[in-house]
Each structure stands twice: as structure tokens, then as C-alpha cells.
């Protein structure tokens with residue numbers, strides 16, 4: 001008997017495996033440090049806005065997310081007409097793939113790029129082309145060398161997940177200048193709020209001055225609204241127009257929209273979270289380094305910890321930490337068999353991880 005068959009390419013996609021959900025020894029408190037969620041939760045004002053909207057769940061949302069586009073516009077100094085909001089930036093990345101990629105096209109991402117990119121690419125029958133990184137960092141020349149006549153799109157998370165490294169804005173501009181003008185450059189700035197480096201920019205200026213670059217961003221990380229699924233994109237008018245034609249008419253729910261408005265307006269909450277993250281990122285990098293483990297210098301809300309290939313392996317560390325209720329992210333499906341990614345948690349969680357890694361390295 002015949003049965004429905006997925007489109008070409010779909011079954012070549014490796015399913016996305018989210019950060020695992022915790023199972024610890026009985027009696028242990030569990031710290032989920034595997035999905036880059038904030039330990040602070042959202043702004044209390046966002047929770048209040050969410051509850052307020054709960055009184056009117058019978059009404060459809062305003063379909064263009066106007067209040068949220070306006071709030072984002074005020075916050076970043078952008079024209080709200082050039083913003084699209086989505087159910088997480090995941091939705092937006094997929095909308096971009098649907099709008100600009102098809103069978104026979106190629107999209108470039110980097111060796112340890114975000115796994116949603118190959119999924120979005122292959123879901124529309126296009127080919128995922130991988131450009132090598134250098135020192136776990138995007139290599140602009142490798143991307144430019146990977147361009148062929150079929151290339152339509154380049155995905156770049158800056159800073160990148162899971163490596164935590166970033167590309168200086170000069171290099172991003174060099175990338176844009178070296179790509180053919182019909183190739184769409186997608187700059188995913190999910191972790192931009194955590195970066196404090198003089199040579200870093202989200203890329204807003206490139207979007208404003210070119211016809212072929214977009215920036216995407218999310219409310220899932222520093223704003224702590226991952227459960228609500230809200231993301232956005234800033235782009236040239238013609239791209240916003242095209243993507244709006246295939247966007248679901250009510251793709252962002254009202255509670256998500258109003259919670260996000262309150263979150264983006266609470267700049268004190270963001271500043272506190274950014275400062276805390278930086279302090280503890282530095283502390284973790286130093287303390288874990290003292291144990292003889294290498295930590296990739298990152299600029300986001302997580303650290304990438306490398307383990308020896310034999311003996312004290314990443315697998316063994318993962319099992320050891322999990323028993324203590326400390327759940328990190330194994331990265332096999334990112335091609336990083338010998339590393340674990342740790343989201344920066346509460347002070348208690350961060351100290352427990354270092355204590356546990358010390359015991360692990362000492363063979364306790």
C-alpha cells in the first residue's frame with residue numbers, strides 16, 4: 001500500500017534535540033543549564049502584562065504585532081514598518097528560508113552554527129553548505145570561498161551558539177561586501193544583549209544601508225520569555241513585504257506581544273542581567289580554567305567547556321554533573337563531542353558546577 005511521502009530532503013534532516021530535561025539523584029536540587037535560559041526569569045512587569053491580557057483570551061491578536069514593533073522601534077531607533085515579529089526567531093528563520101530558498105539552491109552556515117539553520121534550509125529542499133570555522137569562530141574567507149552560483153543565503157549567528165564566539169563588525173561588513181548582492185545575509189543577534197565589546201554590532205547599520213541584509217533577534221534570552229515564543233526581524237522594505245505575504249496572519253499571541261513590550265521597556269532588568277552574566281562568565285572561565293580544562297572565551301550567556309578525548313571525557317563529565325542535578329548541554333550533534341555548553345546560572349548553580357568539576361577532575 002502506498003502512503004504519503006515527505007518532500008525530497010525532509011528525511012535527511014537530523015531532528016533537533018533540545019537541551020535535555022533534568023533527571024538527578026533523589027534529593028538533589030536540579031539546575032537546568034542546558035538551554036541558555038536566564039536564571040532571572042522575565043521582568044515582573046512582563047508577567048503582569050501577561051496576566052492582564054489573560055482576561056481577554058477570546059480575541060484574536062492584532063495581526064501585525066503593531067504595539068510590539070513600535071516598542072522595538074523605540075528601543076533600537078528603528079522604523080516599525082521595517083520590523084516583523086514572529087513566534088520565536090525560529091519562525092522568522094523558517095519564513096526567510098521559505099521566501100528565499102528552494103530546490104537546487106544553497107545556503108551557507110558555519111561548522112558549529114546554530115542547528116536551526118540546516119533544518120530551515122533542508123526543509124525547503126535547498127542544500128546546506130558548511131563553511132569551516134577557525135578557532136571555533138566564523139571565518140569570513142571560508143564563507144566567501146563557499147559561495148557558488150547557487151548560493152542564495154548565508155546564516156550567521158553573531159555571537160554564535162554553541163561556541164559563544166563573535167565576529168567583529170568590520171569582518172561582518174567585509175563579508176557583506178564580498179557576497180554577491182543577490183545573496184541574503186541573515187545576522188542572528190539572539191545573544192547581542194550580552195555582548196560588551198567595542199568592535200561588536202548587531203548589524204542594524206548594514207540592514208539600513210543595504211538591500212540584502214536582515215538582523216533577527218529574540219525575547220527568549222535576556223528577556224526571559226522563551227515560553228511565549230517571540231522573536232523579530234529588522235530588514236529592508238522589500239524583504240519585509242515579501243515575508244509578510246507568507247507569515248501567518250496571527251503568528252504572535254496577544255499575551256506574548258504585551259509581555260514582550262513590557263520586557264523591552266524594563267531596561268533596568270536587562271542591565272542587571274547583563275552585568276550578572278558578565279561577572280559570572282568571567283568567574284566561571286577562570287575557575288574552570290584552574291581545573292585544567294579549556295574554556296572558549298565567549299561573549300554570550302554560556303560557556304563552552306572542553307574535556308580531554310580520553311579519561312576525563314565530556315561524556316563522563318556530563319554523567320557526573322547530571323547525577324548532582326547539574327544539567328549541561330552535550331554537543332555531539334553540533335560536532336563537538338569533547339565539549340559541554342553551560343548556561344550561566346544563579347550564583348548557587350555556578351559554584352556547584354565548579355565544585356562538581358573539581359571533584360570530577362580529582363576522580364572523586
Ligand SMILES: *Cc1c(COP(=O)(O)O)cnc(C)c1O
Pocket residue numbers: 036087088089090091114157160161188190217218219220221226229230231
Ligand atoms: C536561542 C537562539 C535563538 C532564539 O530562538 P527563539 O526561537 O527566538 O527562541 C535564535 N538563534 C540562536 C543562535 C539561538 O541560540
